[in-house]
Amino acid sequence: MTPPESARHRPTPMRRVDPGAVPASSAVTGDTLDLLAEFGFDWGSSLVGRDFTPYRPRMVVELDQENGNTFGPESRVLEFPVSWLLDDFPELESFKGNALMQANGVVLARWKDSFDFAHERCPGGVANWTLHPPTIGRAHNLLMLEKFLDHVTSFDDVWFPTLSELFDSWEDG
Helix, strand or coil, X not given: CCCCHHHCCCCCCCCCCCCEECCHHHCCCCCHXXXXXXXXXXXXXXXXXXXXXXXXXXXXXXXXXXXXXXXXXXXXXXXXXXXHHHEHHHHHXXXXXXXXXXXXXXXXXXXXXXXHHHHHHCCCCCCCCECCHHHHCCHHHHHHHHHHHHHHCCCCCCCCCCHHHHHHHCXXX
């Protein structure tokens, strides 16, 4: 039976609303940065090359274990680094084989320490947390997040931009 015309899926043109990219599970290849630049993306957030400082990544173009790797030119794409330690999923989800699951108090202490370090020692830095609604949205995790946000918002000079807003205000240098 063929569905009526009104029920058929019609492909719609893709429209990029946000000029940034966050590949699922930080899945990147040697071509990712070039593809992001080619398709007009301004920023990415999937690499872990730094902790709290955005940067323009350079891909390895030649591996050399004896003399060190050779890197290509800086990407046009600005990278807002991520960290598995600032991601709620690995530490708050229970799934087969996950040895990383931590008590909320441990995660809260790590998140506060990470924020405090960035605030005190990385002027102009970016602390980029990755929060998954099905994970952080559980009651016990929301309580932890509220405590964390109470801590962060106790500082007058903290800003909560989107990554696109951050990109618009970023100056290389």
